[in-house]
Amino acid sequence: MTEKTRINRVITRTGDKGDTGLADGSRVSKAHPRIHALGELDELNSALGVLRARSLDADLDRALDGIQQRLFDIGGELAVPGRAVIDDHDLVEVESQADMINAELPPLKEFVLPGGHPDAAWCHHCRTVARRVERVLVSLHDTDEDAVNPVSQALVNRLSDLLFVMARLINLRHEHPETLWQPKG
Template identity: 85%
Template sequence: MSDTNKTRINRVITRTGDAGETGLADGSRVSKHDPRIVVLGELDELNSALGVLRARPQDADLDALLGLIQQMLFDIGSELAIPGHRVIDDHDLVEMESQADTINAELPPLKEFVLPGGHPDAAWCHHCRTVARRLERHVIALRDADEDAVNPVSQALINRLSDLLFVMARLINLRHEHPETLWVPKADR
């Protein structure tokens, strides 16, 4: 094959981060410890955890919703990778709330706190919820350090996401006919 016909291979290993910096999509370079990069890492971890959940067979409606969430997380990542860029809007926030309300309407009312667990997929969904909460804490830290770095709608969406994952975990248990384990106060154990 001639040189003109060879496909250019993009290298995964660039060595540009060896000194502890990484590049943003606008070409600027920041420390890998920069709060923006920490949030991007938390987004990646949550998206990966959701991917593990999707790797197991899910009902079509839940799989589609998990796929939508993964897409939105990448949208938020693009906002952080390109300073000043905004993708998430009020429509996305309304969609997240609507999905949570729809799922919650299928569930029996809670009278006690639910312990994470139950069906393995529900337990993993609870894990995703805790990763989302940690992500939210890092988003707040970034916002406190640089108010312009965080789209307020994205921040709200991440807050709603943990609520959505909570009701989704409960729905997975319900659909698998796996009873939830409720917290029992110490005095009653």
């Protein structure tokens, strides 16, 4: 194979009329709920990439690397209808990470406002994007029960919990006090 034949074109023009190809070769509208879910998942993964571009502690960076890998697997599931890669082991891994981090934290007595240290604030942003991805996956599942691996949907739900405790841990490690909600009245 020559160097010239190995180059993949970025601009294919195949989607100029509003459709796109799935990994199984089928084509769907770019407005299809499956493509919407893929886009939201991509945004979450990109937001996590921005978070990881900051100077995070090595343990948190390793955990987020694993999460980004699994999010690509979920994207692969969505790109190949009927494919399931994420399994209970992946779900247990995310839960274990959240439990380990939460064990380091003081108990919550009130709701925490997003913010604090800049890394924690970005972690909260990623958490809200994860919640949006979860809602889109639920919506896709509601229209096509076979479109979403239920374990993948559960993993994204757990991911938002993991990101919440990560944000709290970042604030704790940086000795940045959390801002607690103070209900009116």
